[in-house]
Amino acid sequence: MGYEFDFSSVLTDQYIDWLISGVRITLLLTAGAWIIAFVIAVVLAVLRATNFRPAVWLVAVFVEVHQNIPLLVQVLFWYFAMPELLPEAWRDWLVRNNSEFILAMIAIAMCTAAYMSEALRSGLRAVPVTQYEAGRSFGFNYLQTMSYIVVPQALRLSVPPMVNHSLLLFKNTSIAMAIGVHELTYQTRQIDSDTFRTFEVFLVATGLYLVLSFIIMFVGNLIERRFSMGTR
Amino acid sequence: MIRFDKVNKWYGPQLKVLNEVTAEVKKGEVVVVCGPSGSGKTTLIRTINRLEPIDSGSITVNGTDAHSSKNNVNTLRRDIGFVFQQFNLFPHMSVLNNITLAPRKLRGMSRAAAEEKARELLDRVGLADKAEAYPAQLSGGQSQRVAIARSLAMDPPIILFDEPTSALDPEMVGEVLAVMKGLATTGITMMCVTHEMGFARDVADRVWFLDKGNLLEDAKPDEFFSNPTHPRAQRFLADLRH
Ligand SMILES: Nc1ncnc2c1ncn2[C@@H]1O[C@H](COP(=O)(O)OP(=O)(O)O)[C@@H](O)[C@H]1O
Numbered sequence: 001m002g003y004e005f006d007f008s009s010v011l012t013d014q015y016i017d018w019l020i021s022g023v024r025i026t027l028l029l030t031a032g033a034w035i036i037a038f039v040i041a042v043v044l045a046v047l048r049a050t051n052f053r054p055a056v057w058l059v060a061v062f063v064e065v066h067q068n069i070p071l072l073v074q075v076l077f078w079y080f081a082m083p084e085l086l087p088e089a090w091r092d093w094l095v096r097n098n099s100e101f102i103l104a105m106i107a108i109a110m111c112t113a114a115y116m117s118e119a120l121r122s123g124l125r126a127v128p129v130t131q132y133e134a135g136r137s138f139g140f141n142y143l144q145t146m147s148y149i150v151v152p153q154a155l156r157l158s159v160p161p162m163v164n165h166s167l168l169l170f171k172n173t174s175i176a177m178a179i180g181v182h183e184l185t186y187q188t189r190q191i192d193s194d195t196f197r198t199f200e201v202f203l204v205a206t207g208l209y210l211v212l213s214f215i216i217m218f219v220g221n222l223i224e225r226r227f228s229m230g231t232r
Numbered sequence: 233m234i235r236f237d238k239v240n241k242w243y244g245p246q247l248k249v250l251n252e253v254t255a256e257v258k259k260g261e262v263v264v265v266c267g268p269s270g271s272g273k274t275t276l277i278r279t280i281n282r283l284e285p286i287d288s289g290s291i292t293v294n295g296t297d298a299h300s301s302k303n304n305v306n307t308l309r310r311d312i313g314f315v316f317q318q319f320n321l322f323p324h325m326s327v328l329n330n331i332t333l334a335p336r337k338l339r340g341m342s343r344a345a346a347e348e349k350a351r352e353l354l355d356r357v358g359l360a361d362k363a364e365a366y367p368a369q370l371s372g373g374q375s376q377r378v379a380i381a382r383s384l385a386m387d388p389p390i391i392l393f394d395e396p397t398s399a400l401d402p403e404m405v406g407e408v409l410a411v412m413k414g415l416a417t418t419g420i421t422m423m424c425v426t427h428e429m430g431f432a433r434d435v436a437d438r439v440w441f442l443d444k445g446n447l448l449e450d451a452k453p454d455e456f457f458s459n460p461t462h463p464r465a466q467r468f469l470a471d472l473r474h
């Protein structure tokens with residue numbers, strides 16, 4: 001009657017290889033999307049801080065759109081619809097270069113950038129205006145004051161939400177399986193349909209996701225402590 | 233060194249915060265500015281380095297028109313130290329970096345030279361052991377002394393204080409005033425908004441009394457304290473003693 005666990009048929013050399021390659025793609029996707037998301041988020045937050053009407057409006061639309069449409073829809077959109085808008089040569093290049101990975105990375109990055117830009121924006125707003133004034137009173141110009149005094153503090157204040165968004169980003173990479181990216185969830189499904197040991201293989205995958213999540217949280221914690229402005 | 237000439241400033245159409253202020257701070261002088269809350273003291277001192285714009289009149293600092301758009305405001309500010317009521321130390325930097333930031337980035341001083349100077353300044357304000365500390369680890373009195381050291385790092389010929397002891401617990405007021413008294417003997421031009429009348433009596437060359445944006449008194453401390461000419465100043469002093 002009881003369920004007989006059988007990890008040995010899931011953890012063969014071949015399947016372990018699949019899992020490792022799944023973890024590799026998941027991490028690559030996470031890292032690539034994180035870098036793109038962070039750069040875009042900084043640009044969005046700075047644009048928003050300019051108080052230049054059209055820029056503020058554009059950023060607000062970007063943020064709303066990406067926060068209110070399911071990520072799966074965004075990924076499918078980037079995969080099926082976006083290439084249609086591209087010139088022929090670009091489309092060919094994409095297809096020859098692992099288009100599903102690249103497009104999933106962009107889609108996830110865009111969505112994460114929307115959330116991260118909000119985190120950075122609230123960080124910027126949390127820096128008291130007196131800090132800006134103190135900087136200016138020394139004779140620092142606007143850009144110097146922002147880069148030496150305001151932005152470093154804003155970044156520190158946004159570390160906790162940024163760690164959260166990084167964690168969400170990592171978990172969201174599993175959505176890329178919907179367009180056939182061979183990341184960890186995709187490989188898990190493959191092993192499942194090969195072996196029918198559903199419970200075992202998903203347990204292994206769960207363990208892997210958990211370990212990786214803990215590593216991200218641990219790194220986030222280190223960063224948080226390193227940049228705690230001496231209040232630890 | 234600092235000359236106000238018929239300076240007027242409004243906050244909006246209703247509130248005139250500075251009214252025809254005309255006065256001069258001579259080189260090396262210590263001027264204490266006092267007056268009731270809301271009389272425009274903070275505004276006045278902030279107009280000197282153009283943290284606040286003025287509506288008419290002129291302010292000449294070290295021979296240059298502080299409010300002329302032809303003169304670079306950042307160059308002006310490098311020569312004017314400013315100490316805030318709330319210290320405004322940079323919380324993400326150590327005490328040492330707080331002090332060396334401006335000389336390194338604005339004067340191109342090497343880190344080593346800037347740090348050597350910073351340590352001298354910290355020694356002067358009695359905080360040689362706090363170089364590596366972060367602002368969050370300092371008491372109010374220590375923070376304000378660091379803030380003073382920080383504004384001295386650029387060797388400004390002028391230093392301005394806006395109620396430097398008002399945010400402090402009473403037992404810490406003395407240590408900050410002591411640093412300021414020491415500073416007053418160095419020949420730096422000093423302008424200080426404060427209600428510490430003992431300080432005014434001991435070190436000020438002139439006391440200015442501001443009321444509703446009007447500069448009602450500009451006198452030597454002993455004249456001001458023994459014999460204020462304006463009834464408002466008399467009432468203000470009576471309230472302080474009480
Ligand atoms: N940024 C501002 N906008 C509008 N009113 C202000 C502003 N700053 C100060 N005031 C007003 O101007 C008057 C003088 O303020 P302030 O210079 O701070 O006086 P003090 O330093 O003598 O207490 C007060 O009535 C204050 O409410």
Ligand SMILES: [Mg+2]
Nearest residue numbers: 273274275395
């Ligand atoms: Mg004030």
